[in-house]
Amino acid sequence: MASTSKDWTTLDNKPGADEENQQLEERRKKFQKHLTDVILSENLIVLTGLGTSLSVKGPDGKPLAPTMSDLWSAAKQKAEAKFEAVKTAVSYTPDAEKENIEHLLSRCQMSERLRPDPDVASFISDTEGIIVSKCRFVDEGLSLKTHEAFLRKIGRRSTRLPRLKLFTTNYDLCFEAAASRTRFIVIDGFSHSMPQEFDGGYFGYDLVKRREDREVPDYITNVFHLYKLHGSVDWCLVGSQVHKAAKPEKPLIIYPRESKFELSYDQPFLELMSRLQMALRQANTGLLVIGFGFNDRHIAQPVLAAMKSNIGLKALVVSPMLEKAGNPIIDEMALLVREGDPRLALLETVFENLVPEIPDLVAATEEEQHMERLRNLGGAR
Numbered sequence: 001m002a003s004t005s006k007d008w009t010t011l012d013n014k015p016g017a018d019e020e021n022q023q024l025e026e027r028r029k030k031f032q033k034h035l036t037d038v039i040l041s042e043n044l045i046v047l048t049g050l051g052t053s054l055s056v057k058g059p060d061g062k063p064l065a066p067t068m069s070d071l072w073s074a075a076k077q078k079a080e081a082k083f084e085a086v087k088t089a090v091s092y093t094p095d096a097e098k099e100n101i102e103h104l105l106s107r108c109q110m111s112e113r114l115r116p117d118p119d120v121a122s123f124i125s126d127t128e129g130i131i132v133s134k135c136r137f138v139d140e141g142l143s144l145k146t147h148e149a150f151l152r153k154i155g156r157r158s159t160r161l162p163r164l165k166l167f168t169t170n171y172d173l174c175f176e177a178a179a180s181r182t183r184f185i186v187i188d189g190f191s192h193s194m195p196q197e198f199d200g201g202y203f204g205y206d207l208v209k210r211r212e213d214r215e216v217p218d219y220i221t222n223v224f225h226l227y228k229l230h231g232s233v234d235w236c237l238v239g240s241q242v243h244k245a246a247k248p249e250k251p252l253i254i255y256p257r258e259s260k261f262e263l264s265y266d267q268p269f270l271e272l273m274s275r276l277q278m279a280l281r282q283a284n285t286g287l288l289v290i291g292f293g294f295n296d297r298h299i300a301q302p303v304l305a306a307m308k309s310n311i312g313l314k315a316l317v318v319s320p321m322l323e324k325a326g327n328p329i330i331d332e333m334a335l336l337v338r339e340g341d342p343r344l345a346l347l348e349t350v351f352e353n354l355v356p357e358i359p360d361l362v363a364a365t366e367e368e369q370h371m372e373r374l375r376n377l378g379g380a381r
Contacts, residue, residue, distance in 0.1 A: 008323050008348070034345045036359055038314045039154065041286030042161060045279050046154060047303065048168045048175075051291015051319055055146045055352040056137070056174060064137040065172060068256070072101045074134065075127045086123045101127070106258040128255055135171040135233050136247070146352045147178035151224070153358045154288075155184055159219035163187070163206070167227045167276050169296065171253050173234065175226060188226040189268065190244055198235075198242035200271040227272045229264075229299065230254040242268050264298045273298065280306035280313070287315040291351050294329040304329050307336065307344060314343050322348040 009027060038044075053065035066074070076083045086092075090107040108124050111117065138144075155164050166175065179186045189203055190196040203225060208217035228235075231253030236245050242252060254269065264273050279285070280302060287303070294300040306313055322330055330346075337344050347354070 008346075031345065031347065032357070032359070034314070035316055035357065036361070038286035038288055038316050039358070039361060041314060042284040043279065043282045043286070044154070044157065044162075044164050045276075045285060045287045046164065046166045047276075047287065047289045047292055047299075048166070048170065049290075049292030049319075050170065051293075052147070052150075052168070052351045053170050053172055053174055054291070055350065056142065056144060064142075065170075066131070066134040068101050069099065070134070071127070071131060071256070072099045072104075074130045075101060075104075075123070078126050078130060079123055082119050082123070086120055089117055089120055102256040102258065105256060109257055131255060132171075132233055132251055132253070138173045138177050142177070144174055144178045144181065146355050147174050148182050150351075150355050150358070151175070151178055151182050151184055153355070153360055155179075155222060155224045156361075159221060164224040165227065165275075165279050166224055167229055167272075169230045169292065169299065170228070171231060171233050171251070173232070179224075179226075183222060185220065185223045186226050187223060188228070189271070195238070196244040198268050200268070200275070203275065227275060229269065229272050229276065231269070273302075277302050281310060283310075283312035285310065285313045287313060289315065289317040289319070290354065291319055293319060293325070294327050297329075300329045304332060307333065311343075316345050316347060318347045318349060318351075318354050320348060320350050322346050 010024065050065060050067070054063040054067070056064050058064050079086060086108065087104065090104070090111040092104050092107050105124065105127060108120050111120055112124065157164060168175065176186060176188075178184075185207060187203060187205065189198050189200055191199065191202060207220040207223055209220055210217045231251065233251045233253070234244050234246065234248065235252040236243055236248035236250065237252050254264065264270065276299070280287070287306070289303070292299075294303075307315055317330075317333060319325075322334075325331075333344060334346060337346060
């Protein structure tokens with residue numbers, strides 16, 4: 001579904017309704033133009049959440065990335081008989097809060113500060129371990145075709161334009177793996193020496209190719225910036241430094257709990273949030289939000305503020321259940337659209353349905369075409 005200046009409307013054709021389908025085709029063209037305008041903006045920002053990772057399916061056709069409901073079930077199964085005792089110990093109210101693992105972990109953390117309890121501490125540790133384990137689902141044989149297609153369409157920008165800035169709240173390595181397979185280079189704030197250490201100054205670096213027949217080096221194509229706002233399963237603290245490691249025992253991530261806002265003011269998360277806020281304030285900026293539910297207020301509020309104050313910002317918000325989300329941030333965005341703000345649009349769909357709609361605005365390079373032939377050759381064997 002896409003938002004018009006008046007209300008929600010479908011973009012799907014209806015069998016036998018030629019006149020209505022003609023109107024829908026006009027709306028689809030309007031949506032395509034808005035999407036193209038966002039992508040062609042001088043500064044392109046992409047903000048993604050769980051919805052992009054849910055497009056990755058296992059052999060049984062089910063998403064590999066865990067939802068909040070999945071984490072609740074796994075934590076309950078791990079705790080066994082102690083689960084109800086932990087809920088009682090931290091005064092968790094199931095009728096009011098239902099099965100919300102974020103609220104439960106928040107109460108556990110608060111209770112531990114006031115009344116330390118070994119069972120509660122064990123539950124926190126076990127649940128955090130479950131979260132990390134379930135987010136380590138990316139391996140060499142996993143299909144990431146939607147992520148790969150997305151990067152090919154969004155990340156191939158003119159080298160005269162600023163690099164794509166991709167912000168994500170996901171802990172997993174979907175975008176890193178997809179970038180590797182499609183020969184994209186990721187600038188993520190980490191050094192290229194070993195051990196890889198985080199320093200925000202690396203976001204100011206770029207890559208060029210020097211040729212013997214030219215005095216001026218050329219910028220390399222297919223480079224984008226990746227900002228992991230809540231950390232990553234391959235980050236860890238070594239003393240006061242943030243390092244990358246294959247499978248650290250205790251990854252540096254912001255776990256689901258209500259203290260996420262406070263934790264976002266610690267490094268390196270403060271650096272990443274600051275860069276999101278700076279990017280949102282730039283003129284001639286396109287913002288594409290995919291699969292982010294706007295439940296993290298420390299991220300949602302700056303995005304909404306930019307939509308209200310930055311007249312040079314064009315935005316498209318894509319997520320399932322937008323119309324019935326019941327989220328005040330989304331309600332405010334929908335109100336702006338209903339009031340006729342042409343800079344904004346809402347599309348209710350999933351990541352894997354959006355990617356085919358994104359136009360190929362830059363032709364594939366010869367190197368990309370060759371790598372695609374090699375991949376197809378390997379698959380044929």
